[in-house]
Amino acid sequence: MTSPRRAAGCGIAAITAVVLAIILVIAIVAWALSAFAPAIVPRNLQPVPEDVPPAVAEAPPLIDVHGPGRTSDQLAQWAQPIADATYIDPQAVRAYGNAELIARDAWPECNLAWNTLAGIGWVETRHGTYTGRTWDQGKLDDEGLAEPPIIGVPLDGSPGFAHIPDTDNGEWDGDSEYDRAMGPMQFIPESWRRYGRDANGDNDPDPQQIDDAALTAANLLCADGRDLSTPEGWRDAVFAYNQSNDYLLKVRDAAGAYAMGQPAVR
Template identity: 55%
Template sequence: MMDAVTRQAVTRSGAPRTNTAGMPPDPFPRRPRRRLRTFLVVTSATLVAVAAVTVASGLDEFDQRQPRIEIPEGIPPGPGAPLPPIDVDAPGRAATQLAHWAAPLSDSLAISPIALEAYGYAAAVMAQSRPECGIGWTTLAGIAAVESKHGTHGGARVGDDGLVSPPIRGIALDGSPGVAEIPDTDGGAMDGDATHDRAMGPLQFIPETWKRWGVDANGDGVADPDSIDDAALTAARYLCARGGDLTTEDGWRTALMAYNLSGEYLLDVRDRAAAYSVGVRR
């Protein structure tokens, strides 16, 4: 298993009646008026019902004029909006070359432009260095959505430099029910836990995996699991190495199961990646 995924579920009165007890009865009941009131109430209710039906019909008509976008169900998910040509070896944070590509997608997908630039850049690097892999930015976006809500889990945010702050750390991998047991491998230097390993960053790598696969993608000379640039390219490298040809169903499945050995996880990533591939937020 590549990393331990910590997905914590985030869980997101009528007015009192007026008390009229003790009021003396009306010595002159006005029955005709009471009947009129009843008639008015019934008539009002009928008008409201008619209005509701009319509005609902109007909305249905509007929905018919705006066809829903069907989200593909196959594997692998589609590649999404094509990337423009960029110089992947440009100095500094080369991912910024994708700013104009990412901006309109950010609005429609509800993913920060910086995160989208990171996913796009990672896919562009792999297209040049491992063209036979064929990994799409949508797959990386799908994984990041499940792992950390694109670097925003727990109130974190992705800075303009791609650094996620505060750092995202998973639970201690201590073998408790439903949790893998992985004793500390880094002396707590990377994940802050000297007893057990914890998954780190927006793509949730454990220290041992990061030490083997981590790469510097933003040109600052450091391979940092808390950098969404470094994490996205590292994930892309790992997935391509594990799955081979990710444009095939077998290759994509193999890569995702290597990342996290869970069929439910695989489908969750697929659903998000497929939605992103047709411009739908998830």
């Protein structure tokens, strides 16, 4: 005959196990919510207009973009509240603002706004944080470098991918057989060789460094005398980056959200 005391004890153990399991699930969910807070928007967002080009975000203050060193650091005070509101890494906001100011100086007819660069940065790599692994997000280190470095899949002509044989002998993307997209703004070596620019003052354009990548993206967008203040110019610029209507709409929506001071969610 089973002891009543023993039977009661097993019941308590089972209940305890269930409670502990529930606590563990709650803890995991809480950790996930904390870890992915930038992707989980904890407030009501306003609808984003479908205007092309998207609205222009608050412009960065004028700084000396010809000064020594990492000129984007001069935008720290401007960038921080924008970063807090949009969940963009502050270094990325500074890089986009710095690129806007350099573009305004170098290509004044382009009328490039930093939030268009941010829209592209969001779609491409979530501003340098994408790794392809849900539970292991990347980051920008203190020098603005993607950590770990972001290297795309080999462009070997597989279904859904272009066929681009190696053009850099693996110098930038580590692949001597096929080209791969690189860095926060996802340039292939051939495009980086053509448009790559130094923006952090070390005289070494690096596709993994957010300041350099943002300015290089500005260079590509503004090429061929485009005026991004017009619908045609903005569309042509984004299509020069990626010839896809779905891509254009995602960039438009992200850029529009940033102009409103809220996160991109699409």
